[in-house]
Amino acid sequence: MQHENTSPVPAIELVDICKSFGPVRANRDVSLRVEAGTIHGIVGENGAGKSTLMNILYGLYRADSGEMQVAGEPVSLRSSADALSLGIGMVHQHFMLISNMTVLENVMLGSEGGPLLRTGKQETLKTLKQLADDYGMQVDPDALIADLPVGIRQRVEIIKAIKGGARILILDEPTGVLTPGEADSLFEVLRALQANGATVLLITHKLDEIMAITDAVSVMRNGEVVGHRRTADTSPAELARLMVGRDVLLSVDRGRAQPGEVLLEVSGLHCTSSRGRKLLNDISFNIRSGEIFGVAGVSGNGQTELLEVIAGMRRFDSGTLGLLGETVTPDNLRTPAEIRDMKIAHIPEDRHQFGLILSFDAKGNAILGYHRSPLYGEGWFLDEAAIQVHCGRLMSEHDVRPGNPALPARNFSGGNQQKLIIARETDTKPKILIVGQPTRGVDVGAIEFIHKELLALRDAGCAILLVSAELDEILGLSDRIMVMNDGRQMGILDSANAGRDKLGAMMAGIEEAGSA
């Protein structure tokens, strides 16, 4: 962990940090040295203890034991205010912005400068301009947060952190919600910050990001740091092995699809938002049994709405949906319950908002959407014993850990939450499966497992619609790929002919390809 020719005083030094939550030892003897002026990556699977460690660094949790030094001085943080005063800023995975206020008002929050807002506003405007000049962080001060894309909102978060004087910036899974283009501009900002002498701590589980931007990387597993590497001296394969403690297949061997009859047919689909914005503009495609149809695109270009329309959760204006031979039109809609009864399963994009009820236990979630089935009780009543058995079986068949049906859903890691949803939705042997972001925020081991499950389902004859912001996932799993931009389809490609560059250009709305 010692590096030669670096500055003698590290920005942060942690020695033997321990933190337990009841019986769970989230951090065990964690020692970490972050050199000043570097971008330092921390990788690990979900539940490896990365977030706990960062929360300790940011003063939100207190370590049970261990030492912490900032710029060579021993410190003891009691709150995030202490961290801020030491120049440590944090950008959380979930943004802390007020969405019906403007950028200016959000940045100004906490430094209004007196009872009248005028001076504070002028100061903040000056700061915003300064930051735009120094780091290329352009933002419109008068734009409402609610109207901004996720990448820009994150930029506002970063501005808030460094405006307060932060010289050490912690970013928790910053690219989880970003498109490839947005991630690239985030990295430019981080490099500009580094060039100005700031230190960046980047928590992620995406190895390509680590390789692309960091100077050094620490790997965590089960609450311990299992390795420190200089990025130049390591490889994604080595990091992945350290993270999971074994060799991982980073790409899936999927074999040829055996497409059968058309199960899902979408033609001329149009959908407008309540504010009159075109969300889906003339979408047409079909999916055969035994085929994975990938939908690529920058988030927010209509993929979410496409999933919701097919799942019966959203109305549409015109066009038709052919579902297993039944025709759905705007005058003849199906409810989500009716769709599910047709053996069409839906793994939603956002598992916390839609896929799970976090306060319910695992078994309550295991029947969500299927709770009317006679399998789980007669008439009005729910049969708890049957539900318990069902959930236990799902958990063991789909490797959901810990396998405790009575544990609240929020106490599972992201990967295990996702596995529980996938278990629930695939257990009925659906004929059509629509999937959004199946591996967002999921660790490497679980990604491998989830991809294998989707392929097995395909091989069993299911027609799968896969929406993902991860191009690698789309390329790795899909048999055909449709690219969406601003609610339109930019074309449908056979995955054999699709490369990253071609798809990237289509995602940006540049090139239209002929339908395959």
Place this chain on the structure above:
Amino acid sequence: MTPPHALPRWADVFVLPMINIVVALMVCGLIVLALGENPFVAIVVMLKGAFVYPGSLGYTLYYTTNFIFTGLAVAVASHAMMFNIGGEGQAYIGGLGAGLAALWLAPMLPLVLVIPIAILAAALFGAVWGLIPGYLQAYRGSQIVITTIMFNFIASAIMVWLLAGALMQPGQQSPQTPQLAVSGQMPKVHDLLNGLSLNVASSPLNLSFLLALAALAGFWFLIWKTRIGYEIRAVGQNPKAAHYAGINVPMVIVFALAVSGACAGLMATNEVLGVQHRVVLNFTSGYGFAGIAIALMGRNHPIGIFFASLLFGALYQGGAELDFEFQSITREIVLLIQGLIVLFSGALAYMFANPLARLLLRLKLIGGEA
């Protein structure tokens, strides 16, 4: 910016309400002290007045009955994350239902038929009064908090108009209906027990208390054992996930509010059928609002609601005894004391949650946030 600590269930359900009551009693004790009385003597008088003196337990349980119904009304809606402040109006309109049914049928039919029909009428009328704000919330987006408050006023106005008009007892000046015939009167517990030659002091306690206990059991069954209860909880905990799961969210909200209103309406069986034997002006006298504190303190769980209702019942009855026993403690002071307990265990229910969590952390009784 310390994040709130999660309390373990036993601390949330038992320790926290106990702390609230103790603090409220301490504040009350200071007031009693300031009036020149000994607070410990006052507490003994209250306890005796609530449980020991002949007939006092009957009175306590009679009050408890009202609180159970109105507490349940708030709790059912709470499980769907709806804040029903309209228990007062729903109980009032429930009283109209019970009164109309009993006034009309009691002269013609025997008790075993009249009482069940009047109970159903109370529930039905209350349900309608809860269902309308529920519908407005679910399908029209009108805030349920606002509409249920307004429906309390509407109910009050309707009842004044009826009780001083069409339903007023002929030849009387007070705004109330004629008395119910005997077959429309809910049997009193002391009458029944005396019939079994057990000598029990008379009290207003009537069979509505058993109905309240049945309602508690039914509530538990509905919320935790049935599909519709599962749907109510799903809608309350995450309406988006409920929509995704194919649950008809607006319909579930309307249903929950209807059940909620029915629970409040059943309070009329105790007051109208059991005690007053007629519909009188303002017979709900604040029980509907107290239901909010009951449900909060009882954590929307039947056992909690039972004990919170019993506590409030004892306070009402024991408080009356205070007024009787001490010169310096007047009716208003008793109201003040009751109000303080409602304040601490209802409105300020979670005031001590964080200090308690920190204490437990320090004592290593809990392990902190996971």
